[in-house]
Amino acid sequence: FLNARSAILQTISSINFINWSFNNPLQAGKAFANQSQYWKDFMKLMNSDYLKDRRNGLRININENEIANAAATGKNKSKAAISWILSKGYAPTQIADSFAIASGGATWYRNRVKDLMKNNSELSLKQAEAQAMLEWRDIAEESQQSSDPSKISSQQASDAGRLILAFQNTPMQYARMQKRAFQDLINNRGDAKSNVSKIIYYAAVQNLIFNALQQALFAIGADTEDKEKEKKYFNIGNSMIDSQLRGLGIGGVAIATVKNFLLDIYERSDRK
Secondary structure: OOOHHHHHHHHHHHHHHOOOOOOOHHHHHHHHHOHHHHHHHHHHHHOOHHHHHHHOOOOOOHHHHHHHHHHHHOOOHHHHHHHHHHHHHOHHHHHHHHHHHHHHHHHHHHHHHHHHHHHOOOOOHHHHHHHHHHHHHHHHHHHOOOOOHHHOOHHHHOHHHHHHOOOOHHHHHHHHHHHHHHHHHHOOOOOHHHHHHHHHHHHHHHHHHHHHHHOOHHHOOOOOOHHHHHHHHHHHHHHHHHHHHHOOOHHHHHHHHHHHHHHHHHHHOOOO
């Protein structure tokens, strides 16, 4: 039940806190270089009420949360046992989730505190830290998996959505972020560079990293046959398309299902 792959995949979301303003790659690097302050901030975020709450039970994803709660509150002892096994099995994922948010968020948090104090001389250090903490939590909730019911769409909340869109929180959250960035770009809202990079990052870069890890691309050695390599590369590309389609909701899932059904028929035909 210990989901090691899920835990590894969870850590890549630490990059979500990089931006093109106060926590750009250079500024984030400087904040990380100050190791004494970085690990203090890391531990502050790691031990915050927000991350403690995310590690309490299965509160990372809305579906796992509902399954565990249903089992825990039932009178059936076997369901209670399943709930206990689920909570223990997701422990590596929960720890990796907190690690990603705290490690990526530590540079963002420190640089945001500096940015707030620089732009508002009336703010005290304590006030700036409190404001940065609130904003850090908002970014984490928006860009990470969330069990917050307010983060799911009306489609996900529907009876059909609960079945068809189960465990699709993350691609749907990322699709909404891309949509907002695209709308802001069209309407000249915010920083154009940030909006473009957000679309590229969530549509391609993180999508590629996630699916390459999921397909265990790193396991392909020099002695691997070309046919096997091609199959891996094809699967990564197909999974990237699926991630984008699933983020669009029930219609996207339908398209992905038909596409994969036709691909399966083609593969079984053994045609070159």
